[in-house]
Amino acid sequence: MDIKSETEVSRRGVLVGGAMTAGLAAIPAAAAPVAAQQERPMTMPVTLTVNGKKQTLEVDTRTTLLDTLREHLHLTGTKKGCDHGQCGACTVIVDGKRINSCLSLAVMHQGDKITTIEGLGTPDHLHPMQAAFVKHDGYQCGYCTPGQICSAVAVLAEIKAGTPSHVTASLTDAPRATNAEMRERMSGNICRCGAYSNILDAMSEVAGTNA
């Protein structure tokens, strides 16, 4: 009991302390000269193929793939919902696999082929998944939508490729695009407007299964 509560206090203490480190004195004197020396950010060249187009950029090594798309290439269809891998709004497809682009630095993608929502379809030529989202009202505010659609396209490809998930009953039989499979695999894409039931209808239509 005593040990537990001590542990609790000390864990919490660390947490709060973490939030308050800026409040501890004596850091600034040491930090200032370092900052002044570092006149320019460390940059590196990187070449990416985004939606079929080769792009060569000089990027700050701290710049995420997400911010490279949004701030440098002005491809703002990919959304920043949390910037640390908790919401899925930044989902893009890299070399055929979906990733959270906020958890990945641009310089890690030299030579990679990236597909964003803009690469799937345009307002006048919607991708079948985009058209299905419109038909089934699989969105409301629209902010998580590009990530949901990129994930949905990649999820159906994963199932087709036989990649198992947590809910796949058998590792030897091919998984099917059931509701349970799709819901499980889509659970990294949060929709606070709560369009899940409609998103499943849209995916089922594209997958050719019944919702």
Next chain:
Amino acid sequence: MKFDTPAGQNPIDQLKHVGKPIDRIDGKYKTTGTAPYAYERHDVVANPAYGYVVGAAVAKGRISRIDLAAAKAAPGVLTIVTAESAGPLGKGNFNTAKLLGGPEIDHYHQAVALVVAETFEQARAAAALIVIDYARTAGRFDLEKELKDAPLYSEKGKPPVTKIGDFDAAFGSAPVKLDATYTTPDHSHAMMEPHATTAKWDGDKVTLYTSNQMIAWSKGDVAKTLGIPKDNVRLVSPYVGGGFGGKLFIRADVILAALGAKAAGRPVKVTLTRPMMINNTTHRPATIQRIRIGASADGKITAIAHESGSGDLPGGGPETAVSQTRLLYAGANRLTSMRLAVLDLPEGNAMRAPGEAPGLMALEIAMDEMAEKLGMDPIAFRVANDTQVDPEKPERRFSQRQLVQCLEQGAERFGWKQRSAKPAQRRDGQWLVGMGVAAGFRNSMAMKSAARVALDKKGIVTVSTDMTDIGTGTYTIIAQTAAEMMGVDVAKVVVQLGDSDHPVSAGSGGQWGANNATAGVYAACVKLREAIAQKLGFNSADVTFADGKVRSGNRSVALTEAAGDAGLVAEDAIEYGTLSKTYQQSTFAGHFVEAAVHSLTGEVRIRRMLAVCAAGRILNPKSARSQVIGAMTMGAGAALMEELAVDTRFGFFVNHDLAGYEVPVHADIPHQDVIFLDEVDPTSSPMKAKGVGELGLCGVGAAIANAIYNASGVRVRDYPVTLDKHIAHLPPVA
């Protein structure tokens, strides 16, 4: 247009466009990532600098020292805004806490500085170099403790306790009674788009591309906070990535972007980081609610009391969790009251269905418990206590009230007969399965709303209003309204929203947006129809608008011709008389849930959900259904997982991101069904509509909690219903 008598037949009743489940007109932009949100305005603002917000590291106290030297010297830094550099700022009418703190700190993560730099990475790195010493002072963070001495709350001019009859006597002598206390925790809006603003000054005028539900309120609050004339402020918010009440008012991003852009001498964009949002902005306050119900043996309520306590910063308001109890059920002896404690937590404020959402989470469990005590079916108990009049003012009728129909049709559709009255009776393998029901209730509010409608020589009808679409489908229902009124296809209507240069609308909040904003468009269209008729020399009383033409008798003129080269424009507002006082205008729902509780682990899964809604005319059944299922999903979060954990020593919400503050994900939500009952409400507006955006949330949490009880036999009165609260009491495993 003054709306002061119930609507008769009007062009909306043609229902050629209104009432049709058409796809959203903005859908192709949202699904292709081409709809621009506040932080993405490369199209209108070139080369903005980046602002990064620093939040207070203490909940209450004072900044004793702030050292900006290292941050100022860091690469790329253009300027740093603090309370000291900003000078005196006002406080908006709708804000409780200041948006820029310092030297006094009012709550944890209150903004205390903005670092502006050439790049996001530079601003973030420099922000970490700011050194702040705080003198921390004691704060009040424990709701239960602070409520012990908290005063009763009264709205100005109103008594703090509403009393009808003699509650104490009636409750004392009631043969069947319930006295139970329920708690709901603090909730976060957690909309997907973080608060964000891009600010650009032109001389002394500022344009703010932001994410906001209520443009006119917020324009006024920006002016008041910055101390500049309203005319010098323009807000632009065409797409809002979710709000749920969290974007009703301006937040720190708006003011800091404006101050940062001014100081830097160039456009600046600012977004709150996800981990800062929960403590920096507002939340739905926690409640502790005591409910007492007394009834005769045959199930008629004779006494009902609902008392709620919540907390907020000094000058804030209560969570109005008792409101629905004044109107929902009959009963001669009634009492409600609220206590408001002062807390030094972040600001409590409106979140989707404020009042009713947590109020019904408690009341509708109480009704379930009471039905069980009476040995009645919970639907039959609610039906027996239905009222068609305001129970406090029996001369005041509900304009429409189909609660009984919602419950009975829902029961039929859901297979309610299969429910076992005795809990913990139904098993499916290792799962215990149960069903729950709850009533949904939310008022419909009348709000003035204006629009401008223009017709051009190509026959395009352009609607402009400062109304917002926060995912609700506003673009589409406004286009449907204008198409119906002007006799054109929806494709011929252009809708421009969310710009403070447009006529002032009702805005998006309190589920009042759809009915009022479309009624404002109706009013402007009536005026445009008159202008067209007058120009053509038609008698406006007998003109019809259809198929792109205007007809009177045997004369017919194409709208393109009627518009002429100059086009025609009309502007008007819907304004309301006293119908909303004469009648109680409300919306109703029956929520049905089937839930399963794992007999070994206590894990809860929702298996089925149905909402039957009666909410006036449904303007677009497709987008309205989405509003309802979305609200049901948020209700599932409130019932099962959502809870801001309060650190009562340091005074902040600990789980301040989307990993710690859990909201429902795909795997949590089954297929959801929604039924809208046929209803038109001629007292509500010329549209005869009400709202559904909040109704879908009201009551659903209790329906889930009741289904869990029916499955497990364990009654949990403290939300969320997590497995730790019932696992020790689950039925023995054979």
